[in-house]
Amino acid sequence: MPKPTDPALKASPWTDSDAKPYVRVEKLTKSFGEFKAVDDVSLNIYQGEIFCLLGASGCGKTTLLRMLGGFEKPSSGRIFIDGEDMTGVPPYERPVNMMFQSYALFPHMTVEQNVAFGLKQDRVAKAEIRERVATMLELVKLGGFAQRKPHQLSGGQKQRVALARSLVKRPKLLLLDEPLGALDKKLREHTQFELIGLQHRLGVTFVVVTHDQEEAMTLASRIGVMDHGEIVQSGTPSEIYEFPSSKFVADFIGSVNIFEGRLIEDEPAYVRIASPELGGIIHVGHGISAASDTVVWAAVRPEKINMSTEAPTATDNVARGAVQDIAYLGDLSIYLVKLPTGKVVRVTQPNTSRHAEAITWDQQVYLSWDDSSPVVVTR
Amino acid sequence: MNQRRSLFVITCIVFGYAFLYIPIFSMVVFSFNASKLVTVWDSANSPTLKWYHALLHNNEILDAAWISVKVALINACGAVILGTLAGFALARFARFRGRFVLSAMTTAPLVMPEVITGLSLLLLFVALEQAVGWPAGRGITTMTIAHMTFSMAYVTVVVQSRLATFDMSLEEAAMDLGARPLKVFFVITLPIVFPAVLSGWLLAFTLSWDDLVISSFTSGPGSSTLPMVVFSKVRLGVSPEINVLATITISVVTIIIVGVSLWMARSKRIATSPA
Numbered sequence: 135m136p137k138p139t140d141p142a143l144k145a146s147p148w149t150d151s152d153a154k155p156y157v158r159v160e161k162l163t164k165s166f167g168e169f170k171a172v173d174d175v176s177l178n179i180y181q182g183e184i185f186c187l188l189g190a191s192g193c194g195k196t197t198l199l200r201m202l203g204g205f206e207k208p209s210s211g212r213i214f215i216d217g218e219d220m221t222g223v224p225p226y227e228r229p230v231n232m233m234f235q236s237y238a239l240f241p242h243m244t245v246e247q248n249v250a251f252g253l254k255q256d257r258v259a260k261a262e263i264r265e266r267v268a269t270m271l272e273l274v275k276l277g278g279f280a281q282r283k284p285h286q287l288s289g290g291q292k293q294r295v296a297l298a299r300s301l302v303k304r305p306k307l308l309l310l311d312e313p314l315g316a317l318d319k320k321l322r323e324h325t326q327f328e329l330i331g332l333q334h335r336l337g338v339t340f341v342v343v344t345h346d347q348e349e350a351m352t353l354a355s356r357i358g359v360m361d362h363g364e365i366v367q368s369g370t371p372s373e374i375y376e377f378p379s380s381k382f383v384a385d386f387i388g389s390v391n392i393f394e395g396r397l398i399e400d401e402p403a404y405v406r407i408a409s410p411e412l413g414g415i416i417h418v419g420h421g422i423s424a425a426s427d428t429v430v431w432a433a434v435r436p437e438k439i440n441m442s443t444e445a446p447t448a449t450d451n452v453a454r455g456a457v458q459d460i461a462y463l464g465d466l467s468i469y470l471v472k473l474p475t476g477k478v479v480r481v482t483q484p485n486t487s488r489h490a491e492a493i494t495w496d497q498q499v500y501l502s503w504d505d506s507s508p509v510v511v512t513r
Numbered sequence: 514m515n516q517r518r519s520l521f522v523i524t525c526i527v528f529g530y531a532f533l534y535i536p537i538f539s540m541v542v543f544s545f546n547a548s549k550l551v552t553v554w555d556s557a558n559s560p561t562l563k564w565y566h567a568l569l570h571n572n573e574i575l576d577a578a579w580i581s582v583k584v585a586l587i588n589a590c591g592a593v594i595l596g597t598l599a600g601f602a603l604a605r606f607a608r609f610r611g612r613f614v615l616s617a618m619t620t621a622p623l624v625m626p627e628v629i630t631g632l633s634l635l636l637l638f639v640a641l642e643q644a645v646g647w648p649a650g651r652g653i654t655t656m657t658i659a660h661m662t663f664s665m666a667y668v669t670v671v672v673q674s675r676l677a678t679f680d681m682s683l684e685e686a687a688m689d690l691g692a693r694p695l696k697v698f699f700v701i702t703l704p705i706v707f708p709a710v711l712s713g714w715l716l717a718f719t720l721s722w723d724d725l726v727i728s729s730f731t732s733g734p735g736s737s738t739l740p741m742v743v744f745s746k747v748r749l750g751v752s753p754e755i756n757v758l759a760t761i762t763i764s765v766v767t768i769i770i771v772g773v774s775l776w777m778a779r780s781k782r783i784a785t786s787p788a
Binding site for chain 2 (some may be wrong): 203204205221224225226227230231232235236240241242251252255256299300303375
């Protein structure tokens with residue numbers, strides 16, 4: 135039975151080599167015929183974490199989640215939860231509960247019966263069931279809805295019933311399959327924070343599957359980015375965003391400008407990359423581990439690019455182009471700037487002042503960025 | 514709505530329903546006829562309940578009706594159990610080997626001529642009796658078994674098509690919450706598809722109730738069903754009692770159908786609302 139989150143619990147146990155992982159996935163593979171849905175995945179998840187599996191549809195994230203829940207048998211590899219080998223244990227004997235994407239509320243039962251279902255299977259005493267169900271319904275703010283049938287609830291209410299039903303058994307691990315996918319944008323943002331608050335209070339470890347990177351960034355203590363059945367990078371949201379390990383991750387999380395180039399100077403303190411796509415030199419203020427004269431990619435986030443009508447003094451990390459398109463989003467504006475090389479660069483500028491000197495279509499602008507901004511990836 | 518209904522559509526409806534219901538209506542009316550001749554309306558003494566009274570004292574017809582009810586009830590229950598199991602297997606194990614053959618085999622009785630089904634069952638029962646001594650002679654038992662073989666096919670089709678649209682994550686959720694597969698079936702799956710099972714039961718009951726051909730092949734002495742008695746009586750000239758019998762049957766069927774339809778419409782509204 136998991137205790138409520140202990141404040142003494144390390145904030146980031148994954149950096150501590152002595153910390154014992156709560157969920158350990160070892161070389162897990164699932165093949166459907168020739169197709170490998172999950173390919174040799176190893177993963178450690180620590181107690182009290184919200185771990186998000188993020189990826190496009192068909193990347194294997196749901197299959198991995200279903201193996202944690204016991205609904206799919208792994209082709210090879212092992213799953214340990216709280217030290218116990220769970221690889222071959224059927225779903226009804228796992229200390230794991232799942233919240234389904236469709237919510238899967240039983241249509242012929244009331245909200246109360248839905249939430250009580252799991253406890254009934256464990257032959258919990260009637261009085262205790264009533265009490266725990268009532269407490270749980272209060273917690274998800276559905277106290278007055280106990281006697282309703284699922285078809286009498288709104289989408290957000292159904293989502294909360296599903297959450298209550300999966301949490302009432304106090305699982306060691308809660309699996310959530312696109313938990314907010316069916317809600318509209320406003321409700322989704324609100325529910326994200328509720329979910330975090332609830333997880334904090336109950337101390338249950340969450341594994342969340344989502345294709346929505348914003349959702350993953352908000353919820354997760356760590357994100358595992360999946361592609362073609364593999365976890366290509368895992369780390370905290372800011373690690374993934376600021377230090378993507380590959381072009382795929384950089385491109386998948388947020389938007390990014392990627393410049394292909396050749397490494398021309400490779401020093402421990404800095405590197406310089408000649409990029410024909412940029413039509414200039416990219417200067418990066420730290421060393422990287424790549425052989426000289428190899429092809430690399432420099433990724434620069436749109437919000438880290440300065441745009442100005444006056445020429446900057448530096449010669450590296452500079453480009454000149456014409457504004458091709460502007461999208462005004464209220465809090466910020468997106469500019470698409472076309473370089474003489476044909477490359478279109480995306481730049482975002484916050485609209486801090488109401489009467490800023492406006493940059494308009496077809497205007498010539500200079501783009502520049504700090505030497506700490508680019509991230510160099512080799513694949 | 515101010516849409517003008519075309520004369521053609523109205524004509525279609527009038528003729529269609531007239532074609533369906535005038536024979537039934539005339540029969541109901543003639544069940545209150547006082548005349549001994551079915552086709553002659555005795556306007557002096559009608560309407561009367563004379564033939565209703567006569568029917569209630571006709572032991573041959575009452576016995577046959579009782580046999581029909583017994584056979585239909587046992588058949589419906591047996592066919593629902595077998596048909597639900599078959600429908601479940603066909604809907605669930607979507608890709609097992611021989612699925613197509615099995616699926617075609619369960620639905621074959623739907624298109625098989627009844628004479629052939631009846632004859633083959635008769636031959637089977639005779640052969641079985643000679644080989645193992647069971648079933649001893651033809652009677653209610655053989656007739657019920659025969660009815661089950663074809664009516665379970667109907668149940669299978671109904672249940673299978675309902676399960677095809679069943680949200681599998683409901684079963685997974687129940688298992689996830691600690692219910693074993695067998696319990697999931699009885700507590701989650703069966704209650705949700707129950708309307709389909711019930712309509713399968715009613716279908717099986719009706720098929721058995723009005724079956725004549727297969728019953729004739731597989732019944733024995735003293736086990737004549739109502740359709741068999743009616744059919745043999747009609748050959749000697751229709752008695753007004755038959756009109757009465759038909760009227761009672763129609764009334765009962767109407768009440769059941771309306772009741773079940775209302776109940777199903779209600780539970781369908783619950784089941785199909787997005788979960």
